Amino acid sequence: MNSVPPDSPPPAQSTLQQLEEGGALSQFASSIAHEVCNPLSQIVLATDLLAGPQPMTDEFRKKIITFLRQGADRIEKAMKSMLQTCAPIETSMVAEDANVLIETALASLTVDASVRVEKHFASDLSSILIDKKHMTEAVAAIFANALDAMQPSGGTLTITTYAKVFTSSEREGWQRQSWFRAGDHAVVIEIADTGHGIHKSQMPLIFEAFYTTKVAGKGAGLGLTVAKKVVDLHHGRLEIDNRPEGGVLAVLTLKSAAKPATFLSQPLP
Amino acid sequence: MSDSPDSAKKKILLIDDEPFITSLMAMNLEDSGRYEVREQNDSLKALETIMDFVPDLVVLDVMMPDLDGADIIYRLKNDARLKHIAVVFHTATVREAELHAHGGIISGFPFLAKPATTDQMIEFIEKHLPK
Ligand SMILES: Nc1ncnc2c1ncn2[C@@H]1O[C@H](COP(=O)(O)OP(=O)(O)OP(=O)(O)O)[C@@H](O)[C@H]1O
Ligand SMILES: [Mg+2]
Numbered sequence: 001m002n003s004v005p006p007d008s009p010p011p012a013q014s015t016l017q018q019l020e021e022g023g024a025l026s027q028f029a030s031s032i033a034h035e036v037c038n039p040l041s042q043i044v045l046a047t048d049l050l051a052g053p054q055p056m057t058d059e060f061r062k063k064i065i066t067f068l069r070q071g072a073d074r075i076e077k078a079m080k081s082m083l084q085t086c087a088p089i090e091t092s093m094v095a096e097d098a099n100v101l102i103e104t105a106l107a108s109l110t111v112d113a114s115v116r117v118e119k120h121f122a123s124d125l126s127s128i129l130i131d132k133k134h135m136t137e138a139v140a141a142i143f144a145n146a147l148d149a150m151q152p153s154g155g156t157l158t159i160t161t162y163a164k165v166f167t168s169s170e171r172e173g174w175q176r177q178s179w180f181r182a183g184d185h186a187v188v189i190e191i192a193d194t195g196h197g198i199h200k201s202q203m204p205l206i207f208e209a210f211y212t213t214k215v216a217g218k219g220a221g222l223g224l225t226v227a228k229k230v231v232d233l234h235h236g237r238l239e240i241d242n243r244p245e246g247g248v249l250a251v252l253t254l255k256s257a258a259k260p261a262t263f264l265s266q267p268l269p
Numbered sequence: 270m271s272d273s274p275d276s277a278k279k280k281i282l283l284i285d286d287e288p289f290i291t292s293l294m295a296m297n298l299e300d301s302g303r304y305e306v307r308e309q310n311d312s313l314k315a316l317e318t319i320m321d322f323v324p325d326l327v328v329l330d331v332m333m334p335d336l337d338g339a340d341i342i343y344r345l346k347n348d349a350r351l352k353h354i355a356v357v358f359h360t361a362t363v364r365e366a367e368l369h370a371h372g373g374i375i376s377g378f379p380f381l382a383k384p385a386t387t388d389q390m391i392e393f394i395e396k397h398l399p400k
Contacts, residue, residue, distance in 0.1 A: 034361045036361075037384055038290060038383060041290055041384035042287075042289050042293060044384040044386055045290070048388075052387075054296075054300065067289060070289065
């Protein structure tokens with residue numbers, strides 16, 4: 001295998017290619033079949049019902065409309081997710097404040113009134129070099145999972161940021177490009193929830209495409225697949241584990257930009 | 270539509286984790302006037318419902334949380350009280366390889382691919398109802 005200089009950008013690779021390498025492609029195909037054929041089935045059967053003997057009452061009409069619309073929405077969602085998974089991610093990196101990244105991601109979601117959000121933000125963070133659009137979506141996907149896990153009874157979402165300096169080289173998991181070296185400065189974002197947590201036996205599956213425990217039509221099982229891919233492209237690290245006191249802790253570690261955000265965000269003369 | 274149980278009607282049990290699909294299937298099958306239909310969306314209650322309803326035919330989904338179609342058929346066929354009950358699969362999983370998975374348990378059973386129309390479903394059910 002060729003050695004890759006640590007800071008060269010990884011080749012653009014789609015999640016689909018990564019799945020193929022991991023031998024998960026047939027799983028992917030059958031998941032797509034599931035996510036498309038079930039709502040399709042719903043549409044076909046709703047049409048049959050419409051053609052059947054039942055009198056067209058208001059209630060009946062509403063029911064049919066719900067069946068058709070929900071089925072179509074679900075197919076649309078599956079197709080969108082599939083396209084997203086198949087497309088290589090193109091990045092454009094800018095320096096950003098991690099705390100701003102978090103606020104933007106949070107603002108893109110609706111937080112139920114039953115959830116308390118606690119922020120412990122470090123004020124002395126150096127900026128991180130990120131693709132704003134993709135990293136915001138990745139962080140939002142982690143938040144969305146935390147919020148889902150705390151429904152219906154609510155709970156507390158705790159977001160903590162701090163600076164970290166690596167004291168030794170750390171190479172991460174299956175991706176050769178996502179690693180940290182001694183002396184690297186990083187920003188750590190911790191996202192803790194008080195939700196139902198992840199069953200131990202399911203833990204190895206959470207990053208897999210289409211793995212979901214959510215009801216049909218609610219989760220596509222791609223949030224973490226895409227988030228992990230985005231983090232990998234940033235040479236970052238995303239770790240997810242249960243907290244001993246219940247709920248889940250997601251730890252996102254991203255390399256600091258060499259220069260402070262204020263400097264890098266200056267327009268060129 | 271009359272609600273009185275009709276002994277001429279065949280009893281069909283639909284087991285699928287998607288309530289929209291079972292309720293649509295149930296309404297369509299009942300509209301045909303030929304079947305008495307029951308739905309079960311919780312795979313963990315599948316065997317209990319089979320025992321209770323005693324269907325002529327079970328239409329079983331493959332990919333479900335908790336117990337999947339293969340788990341259910343395995344338990345059913347290993348239960349002396351239930352093993353005579355006819356089972357067919359109704360599934361979005363159409364690939365050969367998937368059918369041979371689970372130690373080939375599923376591969377011996379008839380299956381109808383989703384999406385199927387009500388007419389296709391009735392034809393399929395009639396073909397596999399015990400005579
Ligand atoms: N914070 C969390 N608490 C409990 N379970 C979680 C948490 N985060 C992830 N999971 C589990 O991991 C699964 C996969 O998560 P992922 O974000 O990839 O998909 P999803 O949320 O189900 O669907 P999508 O994000 O595509 O809408 C979830 O269905 C859930 O079971
Ligand atoms: Mg998610």
